[in-house]
Amino acid sequence: MSQHDDKHDHWLVRPSTVRWLWRIFGVVLGLTVAAQLFIDVHGHFGADGWLGFNAAYGFLTCVAMVLFAKVLGWLVKRPEHYYRDLEK
Amino acid sequence: MFELVIPPAFVMLIGAFLVAVSRPGLRPVIALATPLVTLWAIWQVPDGVQLTATFLGYEVQVVEGGAARRLFATVFAMMGFGGVLFAFRQAKWYELAAAMGYASGAIGVSFAGDLIVMFLFWELMALFSVVVVWCGGTFGSKRAGIRYIIMHLLGGIILKVGIEGIMIHTGSVEIRALALDNFDTWLVFIGILVNAAAPPVSAWLADAYPESSPTGSVFLSAFTTKTAVLALMLLFPGQPLLIWIGLWMIFYGIIYALLENDIRRILSYSIINQVGFMVVAVGIGTELALNGAAAHAFAHIFYKALLFMSAGAVIYQTGKHKCSELGGLFRTMPLTTVCGTIGALAISAFPLTSGFISKSLTVSAAAEMHMTWVWYLMVAASAGVFLHAGIKFPWYVFFQKDSGLRPKDPPWNMQAAMVLFSVVCIGLGVFPELLYGLLPYPVAYEPYTAEHVVTQTQLLLFAGLAFFVMLPFMKRTLTVSLDLDWFWRVGWVRLFRAFEALMNGLREGVGGFVQGLLRRFSAELMRHHGAQGVLARAWPVGSMLLWVALLLAVFMILRYFPGV
Numbered sequence: 001m002s003q004h005d006d007k008h009d010h011w012l013v014r015p016s017t018v019r020w021l022w023r024i025f026g027v028v029l030g031l032t033v034a035a036q037l038f039i040d041v042h043g044h045f046g047a048d049g050w051l052g053f054n055a056a057y058g059f060l061t062c063v064a065m066v067l068f069a070k071v072l073g074w075l076v077k078r079p080e081h082y083y084r085d086l087e088k
Numbered sequence: 089m090f091e092l093v094i095p096p097a098f099v100m101l102i103g104a105f106l107v108a109v110s111r112p113g114l115r116p117v118i119a120l121a122t123p124l125v126t127l128w129a130i131w132q133v134p135d136g137v138q139l140t141a142t143f144l145g146y147e148v149q150v151v152e153g154g155a156a157r158r159l160f161a162t163v164f165a166m167m168g169f170g171g172v173l174f175a176f177r178q179a180k181w182y183e184l185a186a187a188m189g190y191a192s193g194a195i196g197v198s199f200a201g202d203l204i205v206m207f208l209f210w211e212l213m214a215l216f217s218v219v220v221v222w223c224g225g226t227f228g229s230k231r232a233g234i235r236y237i238i239m240h241l242l243g244g245i246i247l248k249v250g251i252e253g254i255m256i257h258t259g260s261v262e263i264r265a266l267a268l269d270n271f272d273t274w275l276v277f278i279g280i281l282v283n284a285a286a287p288p289v290s291a292w293l294a295d296a297y298p299e300s301s302p303t304g305s306v307f308l309s310a311f312t313t314k315t316a317v318l319a320l321m322l323l324f325p326g327q328p329l330l331i332w333i334g335l336w337m338i339f340y341g342i343i344y345a346l347l348e349n350d351i352r353r354i355l356s357y358s359i360i361n362q363v364g365f366m367v368v369a370v371g372i373g374t375e376l377a378l379n380g381a382a383a384h385a386f387a388h389i390f391y392k393a394l395l396f397m398s399a400g401a402v403i404y405q406t407g408k409h410k411c412s413e414l415g416g417l418f419r420t421m422p423l424t425t426v427c428g429t430i431g432a433l434a435i436s437a438f439p440l441t442s443g444f445i446s447k448s449l450t451v452s453a454a455a456e457m458h459m460t461w462v463w464y465l466m467v468a469a470s471a472g473v474f475l476h477a478g479i480k481f482p483w484y485v486f487f488q489k490d491s492g493l494r495p496k497d498p499p500w501n502m503q504a505a506m507v508l509f510s511v512v513c514i515g516l517g518v519f520p521e522l523l524y525g526l527l528p529y530p531v532a533y534e535p536y537t538a539e540h541v542v543t544q545t546q547l548l549l550f551a552g553l554a555f556f557v558m559l560p561f562m563k564r565t566l567t568v569s570l571d572l573d574w575f576w577r578v579g580w581v582r583l584f585r586a587f588e589a590l591m592n593g594l595r596e597g598v599g600g601f602v603q604g605l606l607r608r609f610s611a612e613l614m615r616h617h618g619a620q621g622v623l624a625r626a627w628p629v630g631s632m633l634l635w636v637a638l639l640l641a642v643f644m645i646l647r648y649f650p651g652v
Contacts, residue, residue, distance in 0.1 A: 009490075010418075010419050012418070013416075013487075013490070025549075025552075025553075028549065029549055029550065029553060032542060032545050032546040032549055032550075033546060035542045035546075036542060036546075039538045039539055039542050040539070041539050041542065041543060042539065044455040044458075044463065045455075045460050045463065045464075048464075048467075048543075052546070053543075054467075054543045054544075054546040054547040054550070055546045055547070055549075055550040056550070057467065057468065057471070057547065058468075058471040058546065058547040058548065058549075058550040058551040058554070059550040059551065059553060059554045060554075061468035061471055061472065061551075062471050062472060062475045062550075062551045062554035062555065062558070063554050063557070063558060065339075065342055065343065065346065065468075065472050065475065066346060066475070066554070066558040066561050066562060067558075067561070068343060069343045069346035069347055070561050072343060072347070073347050073565075073567075073569070075570075076347070076569045076570040076571070077347065077565060077567040077568070077569055077570075078567060078568055078569075078570055079566070079567060079568075080566045080567060080568055082568055082570075083568070083577060083578070086578055
């Protein structure tokens with residue numbers, strides 16, 4: 001992005017701000033896992049009580065869902081006017 | 089002591105009628121006052137059967153009170169108020185009246201004391217809701233409305249046949265827990281599930297709702313599926329099949345929302361996902377789980393309406409409804425952005441929002457019953473909710489790229505409705521006892537434990553990380569996603585065309601053969617009897633005389649032989 005855009009665009013979307021947002025997000029992510037060191041998480045079934053279980057589980061299941069949607073998309077996605085064109 | 093109970097559904101219905109016939113100046117006053125008067129009437133209904141009437145020779149129970157019934161009716165009336173506030177200056181008078189009639193159907197089902205009354209209000213909902221779909225006013229909404237009403241009338245017929253079966257075989261139409269052990273109860277079960285957007289007919293919801301007007305979809309998001317949840321709670325609590333149906337709905341909603349480009353269609357798939365959680369809860373069927381289903385329905389109606397309001401505001405202001413055309417609207421629509429984000433956080437069940445205190449009841453119920461798989465799947469789905477609705481919706485509409493659009497926030501009444509519902513979403517999250525006090529069973533559940541807050545925040549934030557890491561995989565495409573509705577929108581039409589072609593072929597084949605036969609027959613006829621035919625030829629009189637003489641001669645000769 002050019003110098004010009006950087007100055008005139010909304011402060012929230014400037015690359016410098018976005019870099020900071022990522023850093024803050026990273027720290028917050030770390031804190032939520034670190035909090036488990038001080039708070040006893042029992043878990044109902046064993047594995048769900050491990051340190052960072054929810055972090056890993058949340059991340060991995062979401063990645064899996066996005067990938068599954070991607071694969072399913074190849075099968076079921078059709079151009080926008082699919083139904084309208086069929087009616088002609 | 090005898091107390092007069094006013095059926096709350098009738099209050100709403102009369103209001104809808106008055107809105108339809110009143111002068112334009114008076115209309116907003118009636119439309120806004122009606123849900124409030126209805127709310128008052130709802131809270132006048134004590135527990136137990138309150139009002140009976142005679143219908144077709146049957147003693148029917150028009151109004152029966154109860155905690156779950158009151159909770160659902162309350163949220164329907166409040167939704168009516170919020171929806172009217174959002175819509176009254178923009179929507180056509182007939183959309184407003186139809187939406188209120190629709191709400192009255194939902195409230196009527198909530199208080200229905202028996203299956204007959206339930207069915208009548210059920211159909212009322214179908215009829216009024218299709219008018220709301222049609223108020224979209226486009227060619228697409230007309231077609232979608234027709235598909236929608238066919239689906240609901242079919243579901244209604246299945247339900248009606250089931251109810252009649254129960255009436256004949258047991259002699260009672262009481263609303264009570266039914267077992268899935270005969271044909272009649274199965275039909276009732278299926279009829280209700282059609283309205284809950286359960287598989288295999290889930291597609292009707294995402295087909296019809298996004299075709300309505302920006303104001304209409306706010307009403308549509310609330311009533312039909314949630315009355316189905318209440319009906320399941322009253323008729324089939326603890327039916328294990330519901331757990332699997334619900335889980336299917338949960339993941340179906342997430343995956344299809346991830347594929348979608350239309351902002352209201354994303355939210356529609358998300359309704360199916362959320363109703364899935366409620367259906368699972370009804371399937372688990374413990375007191376904690378049923379509380380969870382009711383609480384989630386209550387919280388869901390507010391945040392989902394709020395999300396549809398923010399989407400409606402964007403569509404109303406820009407005329408655009410695709411993720412690929414929107415983006416960067418936070419610059420000029422700050423209030424809509426904030427309210428839409430609050431709705432998104434609430435649906436994701438972030439701490440301090442209504443979703444946090446309602447969804448956790450259901451998830452805890454699964455843990456309490458040691459349903460390991462159900463629990464793990466629901467937790468994954470909770471992360472998935474943040475993924476498909478919690479981030480995807482606000483990200484693509486208000487942030488992502490700059491679309492160059494600079495619309496203002498919507499008119500004041502739309503803003504007021506969004507602020508009101510945002511306050512409710514956060515208010516319920518901060519003061520859970522407000523909702524817990526209304527639940528059908530006593531609540532001994534504390535949502536705000538350090539453990540719960542930490543695990544939930546961890547889950548959601550890392551789901552958020554997954555969203556941004558996977559963004560390249562979620563590039564918006566100008567596509568629709570095929571669903572099982574392909575079979576009745578295209579498949580059976582093709583089947584019919586093929587049958588038609590076969591029949592045409594047969595007709596032509598048989599016709600050609602018969603025609604050939606006829607042609608040969610007539611040719612033969614012509615050969616013998618035609619103008620030149622041997623039997624039609626003109627014979628000279630002389631030859632006739634010759635033949636007559638010949639015959640006479642033969643006759644005479646034969647006459648001389650004895651015995652002839």
